[in-house]
Amino acid sequence: MFAVVPAAGRGERFDPSAGGSPKQYAPLLGASVIEWSLRALLREPRIEKVVVVVAADDARWPPLAASIGESGIGAGKLSSTSGGATRQESVLNGLRALGATAAPEDWMLVHDAARPCLDGADVRALIEALDGGAGGAVLAAPIVDTVKRESGGLVSETVDRTGLWRALTPQVFALAQLEHAITDAASRGITVTDEAQAMERLGFRPRLVQGSPFNIKVTRPADLAIAAQILRTMGEKAR
Ligand code: CTP
Numbered sequence: 091m092f093a094v095v096p097a098a099g100r101g102e103r104f105d106p107s108a109g110g111s112p113k114q115y116a117p118l119l120g121a122s123v124i125e126w127s128l129r130a131l132l133r134e135p136r137i138e139k140v141v142v143v144v145a146a147d148d149a150r151w152p153p154l155a156a157s158i159g160e161s162g163i164g165a166g167k168l169s170s171t172s173g174g175a176t177r178q179e180s181v182l183n184g185l186r187a188l189g190a191t192a193a194p195e196d197w198m199l200v201h202d203a204a205r206p207c208l209d210g211a212d213v214r215a216l217i218e219a220l221d222g223g224a225g226g227a228v229l230a231a232p233i234v235d236t237v238k239r240e241s242g243g244l245v246s247e248t249v250d251r252t253g254l255w256r257a258l259t260p261q262v263f264a265l266a267q268l269e270h271a272i273t274d275a276a277s278r279g280i281t282v283t284d285e286a287q288a289m290e291r292l293g294f295r296p297r298l299v300q301g302s303p304f305n306i307k308v309t310r311p312a313d314l315a316i317a318a319q320i321l322r323t324m325g326e327k328a329r
């Protein structure tokens with residue numbers, strides 16, 4: 091079992107002027123967002139290696155990787171490769187980098203660098219959901235709010251939220267199948283926003299695993315303060 095952590099985004103919604111320091115490097119409770127995002131993966135003994143996909147010109151990653159290595163968390167597990175223009179290209183590059191070490195049927199967990207509040211218990215639940223022949227699995231949280239469809243700034247309808255979930259990460263699929271699914275979507279000019287979407291296109295039905303609704307993606311500036319509060323509440327479990 092392996093993990094791919096896409097971290098090559100520019101974080102435009104978080105800070106359009108971020109330049110060389112996108113949100114994954116924003117300081118968060120004495121570390122950076124990405125260090126928190128990696129923690130539960132590096133600590134999971136069933137994950138052999140974690141490849142972080144960073145922008146080709148990312149000067150922040152190498153020293154950070156060295157310091158994570160020295161900290162002893164997941165010693166020897168971490169490597170990196172270069173990302174692409176979209177998240178799906180970045181994930182594909184990560185899968186290809188692991189292709190040299192991993193077998194086609196090996197499980198690949200894909201987790202956003204921008205999700206620092208991942209609980210180790212959710213990683214374990216996701217992995218355990220693969221027992222019994224699932225073709226893949228996705229952490230998700232049921233939608234609790236009433237959902238509206240907008241049209242021209244006005245509400246056009248209330249969408250029945252029964253059976254609707256927010257897809258989170260990690261998501262886990264077999265290397266060769268996921269690589270094929272993402273390549274197939276790309277070859278048809280389709281941009282998918284998560285791994286499950288690429289797999290669903292080809293008829294797969296990933297298992298939904300209920301995870302913590304606090305596994306948020308840092309997207310806008312206010313999310314950073316929310317993430318800090320969540321991590322404080324998670325307390326020792328998160329450290
Ligand atoms: N990502 C990536 N390569 C890209 C785009 C995104 O590896 N070309 C990563 C991001 O670094 C992030 C994850 O995919 O960890 C989820 O994407 P998102 O939250 O959309 O991050 P950004 O694309 O960086 O943000 P924005 O869309 O606001 O620019």
Ligand code: MG
Nearest residue numbers: 099100101177
């Ligand atoms: Mg994006």
